[in-house]
Amino acid sequence: MLEAMQRPTMIHGLVPPIDRPSYREGTKAMMPFAFPICVWGLVTGVAMVNAGLSVPISILITLTVFAGSAQLAVLPLLITATPLPVVWVTALLVNLRFVIFAAAARRSFVQLPWQQRMLAGYLNGDLGFALFSRRFADATEHGNPQQWGYFYGGAVVNWVAWMGASIVGILIGASAPEAWGLNQAAYFALLAVLIPMVHRAPVAAGVLVTAVVAVATVHFPMRLGLLLAVVAGVLVAVAAEALRPEGQPHGADEVAADITHDGEIA
Amino acid sequence: MASVPYLLVATLGLTLVTVATRSSFFMLPARIELPARFERALRYAPACALTGIIAQSVFARGGEAYVSVHNNQIWALLAAAVVFAKTRNMVAMMVVGMAVFTALRLWV
Numbered sequence: 001m002l003e004a005m006q007r008p009t010m011i012h013g014l015v016p017p018i019d020r021p022s023y024r025e026g027t028k029a030m031m032p033f034a035f036p037i038c039v040w041g042l043v044t045g046v047a048m049v050n051a052g053l054s055v056p057i058s059i060l061i062t063l064t065v066f067a068g069s070a071q072l073a074v075l076p077l078l079i080t081a082t083p084l085p086v087v088w089v090t091a092l093l094v095n096l097r098f099v100i101f102a103a104a105a106r107r108s109f110v111q112l113p114w115q116q117r118m119l120a121g122y123l124n125g126d127l128g129f130a131l132f133s134r135r136f137a138d139a140t141e142h143g144n145p146q147q148w149g150y151f152y153g154g155a156v157v158n159w160v161a162w163m164g165a166s167i168v169g170i171l172i173g174a175s176a177p178e179a180w181g182l183n184q185a186a187y188f189a190l191l192a193v194l195i196p197m198v199h200r201a202p203v204a205a206g207v208l209v210t211a212v213v214a215v216a217t218v219h220f221p222m223r224l225g226l227l228l229a230v231v232a233g234v235l236v237a238v239a240a241e242a243l244r245p246e247g248q249p250h251g252a253d254e255v256a257a258d259i260t261h262d263g264e265i266a
Numbered sequence: 267m268a269s270v271p272y273l274l275v276a277t278l279g280l281t282l283v284t285v286a287t288r289s290s291f292f293m294l295p296a297r298i299e300l301p302a303r304f305e306r307a308l309r310y311a312p313a314c315a316l317t318g319i320i321a322q323s324v325f326a327r328g329g330e331a332y333v334s335v336h337n338n339q340i341w342a343l344l345a346a347a348v349v350f351a352k353t354r355n356m357v358a359m360m361v362v363g364m365a366v367f368t369a370l371r372l373w374v
């Protein structure tokens with residue numbers, strides 16, 4: 001596998017040239033997170049099936065969508081056959097943090113052919129980005145086999161742990177009675193992503209407004225109340241930030257650290 | 267219940283959303299940058315979207331708001347939130363949350 005990765009021609013140019021020691025360093029850096037990734041994957045798998053999706057569809061979603069929080073967020077929408085634009089916009093909103101990550105990491109990838117950039121981007125999840133941006137925060141050169149190796153080392157561990165645990169979860173979920181309410185775990189898992197994000201007054205205000213508007217508008221057709229609630233929450237958060245001088249914009253690495261539970265990565 | 271064609275089209279779109287967001291600035295020309303004002307709004311959207319989904323799922327039932335002491339999901343969610351905020355331990359949160367939910371379901 002590693003041999004092949006050092007010769008890009010063998011894998012049809014999808015992966016950039018990779019420095020082998022850096023690849024190993026990347027896998028080692030991600031290893032401590034393999035267990036939390038597995039728990040999260042397991043919960044996502046169990047929740048999808050327990051909410052009512054079939055095993056083949058759940059496996060397809062796992063293998064293609066590859067975004068745990070978005071998968072869990074759209075789950076209640078999918079099982080009630082909510083109009084597709086609402087499903088997609090909801091996933092988009094949950095995934096907007098990745099746009100910030102992509103903007104912050106782009107200088108290490110822009111040199112590559114488009115298919116290599118697209119694949120690297122697709123694999124650039126929360127943890128991978130947080131580790132990568134921390135490791136190369138002081139780098140003077142951007143875009144070399146060391147950085148690509150480190151990135152792919154972490155990405156491979158993340159992918160294997162996530163996919164393995166998700167599929168095990170799907171199979172477990174299929175054999176658990178629905179009455180146990182294992183799909184509850186989905187909301188706890190979303191809470192685990194949400195809570196570390198809410199550590200400043202502006203975002204707390206936005207979240208509170210979103211919750212109130214979302215519950216008040218739950219009877220709106222096509223779940224439009226959900227989108228309305230998010231727009232209201234974001235506007236309130238932005239307005240609250242403007243009122244507070246200490247609400248200065250913080251960097252993408254801090255956004256990632258919020259999501260990956262603050263200091264744990266250090 | 268959702269049909270298979272619906273779910274297949276939904277999955278295709280969700281995959282495109284993952285690629286579009288994660289690869290966004292990897293694919294755009296270097297001269298296009300993320301405006302600071304826009305980035306600030308982007309930072310708040312995921313937290314609000316997660317909140318909206320949780321709120322509409324837990325504080326509602328059958329398309330109606332359901333804010334009541336009899337709503338077991340609310341108590342389970344609160345217990346899970348407290349455990350996670352204190353310990354940052356996802357396994358502990360899951361165990362406590364499910365235990366509260368199951369206890370209320372069986373005995374209340």
